Amino acid sequence: MSYRAISENLMALGARSALLAALVIVFSTFALTAPSFLTTGNLQSLLVNNFTLLAVVAVAMTFAVASGGIDLSVGAAIDFASFAFVSLVLAGNPVWLALFAGLGAGALVGLFNALLISGVGLSPFLATLGTLFVGRSIQQLLTNGGNPIYLPQSGIPESFRALGHSTIVGIPLSLLAALALAAVAAFLLGQTRFGRVVIASGVQPDVVRYSGLPLRLYLGGAYILVGLTAAFAGLILTSTVTVYIPNSGNAFLLNAIGAAFIGTTIHPHGRPNVFGTILGVLLLAIVSNGLLLSGLNFYWQQVGTGVLIFLVLALSFATRKTQRG
């Protein structure tokens, strides 16, 4: 191997390992500087409070990003799932029915996007932006201008509370659900024919079309999956906090986009992948948890998070570019 080949390989390795390096550095920095960081209690709180929900939303976002688009309306899917779930439980329906209704509501939001993107042919950014606005208004109409819907302390089925607060061998059910969901998504996107076509649609849509594959059907499917997956986040959120707050799902949007794109840096060709997304979420979760422990001024924490993400991206993209050219 020539010197050039070796250096190129090293660069490629650098680009791919920027995220892993950042994870290790951030983790060990907090472990060394914040004494309470490495305690079991804190690590569990990190995973439950900072990781679980964002992981589900970011995995949902990965489907959209993999298909070459983006979904700005994940918040609407989260909220509508949460709304349907809470309403049905309040009306005295069994929890399993409410769960399915929630998933259905999320999938409906996805279907709406799919119709706009695949049917009308809108750009995903504009279509989902429209959905976001319309969804916001519908929620305000449904709730008399944005009043939260609380579930009473008593009178609701015990199985409901179990969803948000029970543990299996000490691991919270919600975390397990998120990990299982990520595993299914990784399989779907990485190992199935459907996933391969979706990823191909993101990289070379024309090639997919010329191959005689129904491109629009696959794109539409991807957006329905985004809504369905995001609905899980709404269900987990609601069963934990036992309240539906209108338009609260949007808070995850920017971090989910960030995680999905940070995740692309570990792929040799820079493609979206579920494993990378999960690592991206882990990085964001560790940073927000660690900075909270560090006792740094809350506002400086936001600056710190931003700078760190910027550095990871810069390192990864800079090395990737050198490698290419």
Next chain:
Amino acid sequence: MSVDAQNYAFVKRRRPKPSAKGRTRLAAAALRYCALLTFLAILVIFSTSAPFFLSIFNIGNILGQTAVTGVLAIGLTVVVIAGGPNVVTGGIDLSLAANMGLSAAVYASLLQMGYGDGSAALSALGTGLIIGAVNALAVAQIGIVPLLATLAVMNVVAGLELVLTENTVIPASSDLLTGLSSGALFGIPSLGYVLIGFSLVMGLIIQNTRFGLRLYAVGEFPEAARAAGIPVKAYVSASFLISGFCGGIAGILNTAYLSGSSTGSGEMLLPVVVTALLGSVFSRRLVPTIGGTLLSALFVGVLLNGFQLLNLSSTLVSGVQGVLILLTVSATTLIRRES
């Protein structure tokens, strides 16, 4: 060496094939101008249902309210022109609203600390330019996707604004601010004139100079532009510097409009993105233009104002906005597919 202006114009002016039937052509023309027609229809509806709507005072009101969004959306339009229309991989600047917030905070804090109008305003503009320079460095030099680079910068800038203001409103008053917010000619606030004047200047630069033409070339055919010898990176950098500068200007305008720096500037991001992206449906060739963005900013401003006058529930506003976006953009996409 340079892009042949005439050839480029030829490529851009593709028109739909003239159809045999006159009726379909009429329909196509109606669709082509559907955004403008929608705007006109809404103007007619509001002026007949709310008599106050057409008064000079109210028109001035709309212009003043639109100034901040308009200037920001024009900055974003420049980035979209130079980066191409694909929002995920192309040009976008998510840091603009946060930029406006930080610039306003810098301006208001310096005034409060006793600095003069001139140095405070220059610092605000400088703040905007520095943010633009960081974006330019990240996108053009390091090669980070604009969506991601500006997302990270947005977080940093929003954090810095919070550090500076501790999430409080900083009141500010100065001669410049009073001059901007008070009424000028015909009872229209100076803010409105600033918006019109700024749009004219930017429109002249982007739509009528070699620089502007090359900016379009860089955005739509980067490979061809590079082959023709245009320094693509420099043009992309310039677009981010311009949008950063717009953020600084908007910061001063917003301080004038609200008599101080305000919190929650991040809320402006989506409306600004909507305005800038909707702008291209107001242009004849369906590409982002400064004039189109100005029209779309006024369109959104008129909608919000009209709803207030009609006492329409505020909960409906974002819904109607969303439906309108979807309708106009769908119609435009359908025409584009026809042609």
